[in-house]
Amino acid sequence: MAEFPSKKERMQIKRHPMPEQDPQARNKNFEEVTCGYTAEMALEEAKRCLQCKIPTCIDGCPVSIKIDQFLELIVAEDLPGAMNKIKEDNFLPAICGRVCPQEKQCEQQCVLSKKGDSVAIGRLERFVADVSLEQAASTPSSTTSSTAKKSSGKRVAVVGSGPAGLACAADLIGAGHHVTVFEALHELGGVLVYGIPEFRLPKAIVKKEINGLAEAGVQFITNSVIGRTIGLDELFEEKGFNAAFLGTGAGLPNFMRIPGEEFGGVYSANEFLTRVNLMKSYQFPTYDSPIMDCKGATVAVIGGGNTAMDAVRVSKRMGAKRSMIVYRRSEAEMPARLEEIQHAKEEGVEFHNLTNPLCYLGDDKQQLTGMECIKMELGPPDDSGRRRPIPIEGSEFTTELDIVIVAIGNGSNPLLSQTNPEIETNKWGNIVVNPKTMATSREGVFAGGDIVTGGATVILAMGAGRTAAAAINDYLETK
Amino acid sequence: MFKIKKAEFLSADVKLFEIVAPEIAKRRQAGQFIILRLDEQGERIPLTIADSNPEQGTVTIIVQGIGKTTKSLNQKESGDSIMDVVGPLGKASHMEKFGTAVCIGGGVGSAIAYPTAVALKEAGNHVITINGARNKDLIILEEEMKQFSDESYITTDDGSYGHHGFVTDILQKLIDEKRELNFVLAIGPIPMMRAVAEATRPHNIQTVVSLNPIMIDGTGMCGGCRVLVDGDSKFACVDGPEFDGHKVDFTNLINRNRIYQGLEQESLKQHECQLLEQADKKEE
Ligand SMILES: Cc1cc2nc3c(=O)[nH]c(=O)nc-3n(C[C@H](O)[C@H](O)[C@H](O)COP(=O)(O)OP(=O)(O)OC[C@H]3O[C@@H](n4cnc5c(N)ncnc54)[C@H](O)[C@@H]3O)c2cc1C
Numbered sequence: 171m172a173e174f175p176s177k178k179e180r181m182q183i184k185r186h187p188m189p190e191q192d193p194q195a196r197n198k199n200f201e202e203v204t205c206g207y208t209a210e211m212a213l214e215e216a217k218r219c220l221q222c223k224i225p226t227c228i229d230g231c232p233v234s235i236k237i238d239q240f241l242e243l244i245v246a247e248d249l250p251g252a253m254n255k256i257k258e259d260n261f262l263p264a265i266c267g268r269v270c271p272q273e274k275q276c277e278q279q280c281v282l283s284k285k286g287d288s289v290a291i292g293r294l295e296r297f298v299a300d301v302s303l304e305q306a307a308s309t310p311s312s313t314t315s316s317t318a319k320k321s322s323g324k325r326v327a328v329v330g331s332g333p334a335g336l337a338c339a340a341d342l343i344g345a346g347h348h349v350t351v352f353e354a355l356h357e358l359g360g361v362l363v364y365g366i367p368e369f370r371l372p373k374a375i376v377k378k379e380i381n382g383l384a385e386a387g388v389q390f391i392t393n394s395v396i397g398r399t400i401g402l403d404e405l406f407e408e409k410g411f412n413a414a415f416l417g418t419g420a421g422l423p424n425f426m427r428i429p430g431e432e433f434g435g436v437y438s439a440n441e442f443l444t445r446v447n448l449m450k451s452y453q454f455p456t457y458d459s460p461i462m463d464c465k466g467a468t469v470a471v472i473g474g475g476n477t478a479m480d481a482v483r484v485s486k487r488m489g490a491k492r493s494m495i496v497y498r499r500s501e502a503e504m505p506a507r508l509e510e511i512q513h514a515k516e517e518g519v520e521f522h523n524l525t526n527p528l529c530y531l532g533d534d535k536q537q538l539t540g541m542e543c544i545k546m547e548l549g550p551p552d553d554s555g556r557r558r559p560i561p562i563e564g565s566e567f568t569t570e571l572d573i574v575i576v577a578i579g580n581g582s583n584p585l586l587s588q589t590n591p592e593i594e595t596n597k598w599g600n601i602v603v604n605p606k607t608m609a610t611s612r613e614g615v616f617a618g619g620d621i622v623t624g625g626a627t628v629i630l631a632m633g634a635g636r637t638a639a640a641a642i643n644d645y646l647e648t649k
Numbered sequence: 650m651f652k653i654k655k656a657e658f659l660s661a662d663v664k665l666f667e668i669v670a671p672e673i674a675k676r677r678q679a680g681q682f683i684i685l686r687l688d689e690q691g692e693r694i695p696l697t698i699a700d701s702n703p704e705q706g707t708v709t710i711i712v713q714g715i716g717k718t719t720k721s722l723n724q725k726e727s728g729d730s731i732m733d734v735v736g737p738l739g740k741a742s743h744m745e746k747f748g749t750a751v752c753i754g755g756g757v758g759s760a761i762a763y764p765t766a767v768a769l770k771e772a773g774n775h776v777i778t779i780n781g782a783r784n785k786d787l788i789i790l791e792e793e794m795k796q797f798s799d800e801s802y803i804t805t806d807d808g809s810y811g812h813h814g815f816v817t818d819i820l821q822k823l824i825d826e827k828r829e830l831n832f833v834l835a836i837g838p839i840p841m842m843r844a845v846a847e848a849t850r851p852h853n854i855q856t857v858v859s860l861n862p863i864m865i866d867g868t869g870m871c872g873g874c875r876v877l878v879d880g881d882s883k884f885a886c887v888d889g890p891e892f893d894g895h896k897v898d899f900t901n902l903i904n905r906n907r908i909y910q911g912l913e914q915e916s917l918k919q920h921e922c923q924l925l926e927q928a929d930k931k932e933e
């Protein structure tokens with residue numbers, strides 16, 4: 171069994187780089203960009219942890235994973251132990267290890283980051299989870315079901331199968347309740363399947379997590395829009411549910427409301443990514459859903475978040491001649507994960523920061539031909555604490571384009587609030603909850619994830635799902 | 650999987666299906682639609698619900714075979730299945746006693762106008778239906794329309810049946826006769842809906858059209874279905890599909906519906922080649 175080397179030796183180990191596909195190869199395929207640490211790399215990397223008395227990294231984690239302890243277990247070569255330790259706080263480590271903005275969370279708080287490079291906590295989380303998923307695949311019986319308690323006889327409806335809904339379902343089935351997940355689309359996983367592309371989050375991983383839940387007894391019903399196919403009231407009155415969790419996500423794409431957004435060739439990132447990820451348009455005509463031909467095209471993506479990076483990198487993979495990010499602030503303000511920005515650059519994506527579109531130009535068929543932009547400069551900080559972008563007068567210019575993808579965030583989906591006005595929402599349409607219990611203004615109905623916070627992160631959605639599950643459990647006990 | 654309970658051709662390439670979907674059948678209201686996906690490789694397409702039978706748990710759709718998906722669908726028979734069906738989506742038609750209501754259906758649009766026309770009658774309106782098509786063979790639901798309409802008209806472009814000309818000829822005649830028309834519903838090809846809206850605009854007759862933009866999810870998530878209404882972008886799947894015909898930007902709708910025309914033809918051609926190959930094999 172391995173042990174931690176002396177502190178001095180530990181400080182000398184360099185952060186291990188992530189093995190990756192070559193940028194010039196990967197910008198033409200949809201396979202995963204990062205290959206994951208080998209067992210040796212993981213062991214070496216985990217040994218870098220200083221095992222601080224007060225592990226500040228944990229403060230940086232939205233769900234307070236016991237990071238020092240799971241790293242210690244990696245060093246002790248007890249990977250099942252490490253997995254159990256992570257799972258105490260994080261239900262979806264294989265996913266979060268890949269998509270969390272670690273550089274703004276745990277790794278930012280790691281004491282090593284002050285002197286150099288933090289421990290690669292996210293990559294280690296992913297390593298532990300991947301090994302565990304592989305082993306689970308070779309031993310069919312699921313780990314979740316063995317921990318399941320005896321049935322409570324209570325039934326909970328989970329609306330939406332994104333990370334919030336899945337995490338909530340996992341804890342509720344573990345507590346012995348009957349759980350049914352209703353999903354509007356034909357496929358389960360929410361943004362994890364329709365938004366985040368295969369090359370960043372292989373869909374097989376999401377499938378495995380969902381299969382695990384199904385084996386543990388969670389019932390999944392696709393093609394079911396709650397509020398339309400089945401009303402929320404009917405869930406309680408006719409279908410006999412005792413409580414409901416709403417994890418419906420932030421599914422309404424924002425547009426800038428500038429001239430020309432109605433032109434052909436202007437997509438929301440949600441539409442572009444859904445066509446590619448969910449409908450597999452990149453395999454047209456084997457798959458029936460078409461998408462505008464990116465081959466040889468000039469593509470501009472408006473925005474600087476993860477969604478923008480995903481869209482621009484997809485366009486590159488689909489053969490675009492030029493794929494560019496157009497962002498109104500500077501790179502320092504970009505909300506995207508650092509790794510994705512770096513990957514995008516390596517893959518040949520152009521960055522036009524401090525630039526904002528004014529209008530789109532089109533031909534007589536209203537097909538996009540270009541856009542007019544203006545240069546920006548940064549003024550004093552705004553409400554979000556980031557420096558406010560201000561247009562520079564007289565700096566307008568036009569550029570020729572074939573496709574524009576608007577990735578400036580999502581509003582809240584109005585479907586359920588249209589049909590159920592008794593559920594209180596704020597002025598942005600987000601559901602208002604008690605932050606301790608995630609309870610909404612309607613008794614027995616809880617909510618969490620992007621529908622409450624607005625577009626946020628997988629880990630926050632997952633954490634909210636689990637907080638709600640605990641509260642639902644308490645609520646059902648009083649019933 | 651959703652089972653097809655009944656499948657029958659109404660005209661050469663228009664087919665009626667009753668699909669077993671009890672939850673949708675129970676809740677569906679006039680004006681709403683479903684989205685279906687035939688199989689794993691399929692695309693998601695919206696189709697308006699023409700009727701439903703909550704007791705039997707079925708919804709009725711009427712499909713004109715135009716593209717690959719609708720043509721493949723029209724090859725299905727009773728007993729076959731459809732992989733995914735979701736609904737009822739969109740807002741239900743606004744219903745009230747307007748007075749005299751004119752329901753205009755063009756081609757397969759008659760099928761879509763049918764449930765709303767029935768609902769208008771039930772709401773106490775004097776209902777006039779105008780049912781138009783290119784020729785006699787393409788006229789559908791003639792008997793059904795006649796049964797509940799207070800007045801009904803048929804038009805064909807080639808004069809093979811009913812009035813020789815367009816649905817708007819009849820509408821214009823009613824307007825010229827100074828009939829008091831309080832509400833017009835027009836469903837059919839976009840140029841027809843636009844012509845109807847132009848005919849009623851000078852007389853300020855409330856005119857509702859049902860739009861058929863390209864859709865994917867049908868839940869407001871993608872924005873692919875956006876249409877310009879009064880200069881404002883609306884998502885047809887959650888804000889519609891019915892809108893004020895005097896405010897819709899039809900030119901933009903036509904242009905947006907053409908985005909994939911080239912690709913769709915490619916897909917259809919490939920599909921037809923495969924069918925021919927299959928047929929050849931069978932013969933061999
Ligand atoms: C392209 C993209 C990239 C991203 N990248 C990252 C990243 O790298 N890291 C990160 O942490 N976060 C990322 N995010 C954000 C993250 O994915 C979300 O914060 C997270 O998925 C929210 O989870 P959720 O469960 O609240 O909702 P969602 O994942 O949105 O799931 C909601 C589900 O509910 C369904 N639904 C909606 N309404 C109904 C209804 N009425 N009835 C039934 N079902 C319904 C929807 O179809 C959907 O499947 C990204 C988001 C996008 C769009």
Ligand code: FES
Pocket residue numbers: 863864865866867868869870871872873874875884885886887
């Ligand atoms: S079909 Fe996607 S938003 Fe309407």
